[in-house]
Amino acid sequence: MLSLEFGNDNMEIKPTKIVCLGRNYAEHAREMKSEIPSKPVIFLKPPSALIGPNETIILPKESNNVHHEVELAVIISKKAKNVKIEDAMNYVLGYTILLDITARDLQDDAKRKGLPWTLSKGYDTFAPIGPKIVAKGEIDPNNLEIGLKVNGVIRQKGNTSQMIFKIPEIISYISSIMTLEKGDVIATGTPSGVGRIESGDEIEAWIEGIGILREKVK
Ligand code: MG
Numbered sequence: 001m002l003s004l005e006f007g008n009d010n011m012e013i014k015p016t017k018i019v020c021l022g023r024n025y026a027e028h029a030r031e032m033k034s035e036i037p038s039k040p041v042i043f044l045k046p047p048s049a050l051i052g053p054n055e056t057i058i059l060p061k062e063s064n065n066v067h068h069e070v071e072l073a074v075i076i077s078k079k080a081k082n083v084k085i086e087d088a089m090n091y092v093l094g095y096t097i098l099l100d101i102t103a104r105d106l107q108d109d110a111k112r113k114g115l116p117w118t119l120s121k122g123y124d125t126f127a128p129i130g131p132k133i134v135a136k137g138e139i140d141p142n143n144l145e146i147g148l149k150v151n152g153v154i155r156q157k158g159n160t161s162q163m164i165f166k167i168p169e170i171i172s173y174i175s176s177i178m179t180l181e182k183g184d185v186i187a188t189g190t191p192s193g194v195g196r197i198e199s200g201d202e203i204e205a206w207i208e209g210i211g212i213l214r215e216k217v218k
Pocket of ligand 1: 020
């Protein structure tokens with residue numbers, strides 16, 4: 001069972017789905033040589049990919065180029081369907097950090113062939129989450145420093161103010177397609193600076209006001 005600290009309690013992390021945004025920071029879209037999207041680009045990661053803090057990301061043998069992507073994650077508080085932008089924040093429980101671990105070579109191959117990203121995004125351990133959940137209202141999700149170090153060296157550094165689509169718009173958009181359930185997780189995209197991780201690496205991902213998520217790589 002995966003649980004994270006939430007206030008004075010612990011909360012079990014058991015989403016029905018993890019919905020991720022692609023290309024939600026312009027600089028990252030540019031480094032991927034992708035277009036800036038006119039509406040949110042979404043994909044799913046399976047809940048089976050989740051691991052907690054201080055665990056180990058397992059590199060699959062099918063990939064030679066696994067990348068880190070640090071992202072602000074939103075935890076949904078209650079069932080949401082066709083939610084209006086102005087009501088969307090009523091469906092937010094809180095925030096944490098999610099690493100959208102990506103087998104970049106498999107994703108590049110899928111992009112070339114017009115195939116889904118599921119393979120490149122869906123391996124077990126490809127969704128580390130934590131270190132805790134911070135309640136809505138305790139931080140301003142639109143202005144948080146976000147970054148990631150590998151072996152103590154800064155790789156990614158940005159601010160959530162750089163997100164193209166903001167949280168209310170994201171929730172409204174996703175809920176117009178699929179019902180969001182209590183406990184579902186939305187990963188809001190990564191700033192620029194993504195790069196390769198290798199066996200033995202130690203990752204520290206941080207978001208201002210949330211903390212540091214530490215993981216090993218093997
Ligand atoms: Mg991502």
